[in-house]
Ligand SMILES: N[C@@H](CCC(=O)N[C@@H](CS)C(=O)NCC(=O)O)C(=O)O
């Protein structure tokens with residue numbers, strides 16, 4: 001599959017998706033660590049893609065997203081932003097609100 005097709009599929013299939021360096025449990029960069037921490041604190045499941053394991057996505061996503069860096073948080077098919085925006089929203093309580101709403105709209109199969 002073309003990288004851009006892979007990206008589109010990931011974004012459309014995962015209502016809460018974090019592109020990051022490393023994993024939420026073992027982040028490989030402070031920015032990705034802070035972003036995934038904030039997201040985990042919202043208490044809902046989310047998907048992630050480790051771009052260090054996917055160099056094609058690392059190379060292609062900044063063009064597709066028109067956003068140069070990682071992490072990138074995508075919610076319901078739209079780019080929310082990177083670490084700065086995620087932390088700012090978290091401090092205002094907006095991230096928690098958004099994530100809760102989205103999780104309610106997309107219940108996980110295992111919870112049904
Ligand atoms: N201010 C940025 C910080 C993120 C950042 O600067 N990321 C850099 C270093 S980890 C990056 O992704 N560079 C491109 C790359 O490594 O592919 C944010 O809010 O997300």
Ligand code: FES
Nearest residue numbers: 021028029030031
């Ligand atoms: S990997 Fe060096 S700042 Fe993110």
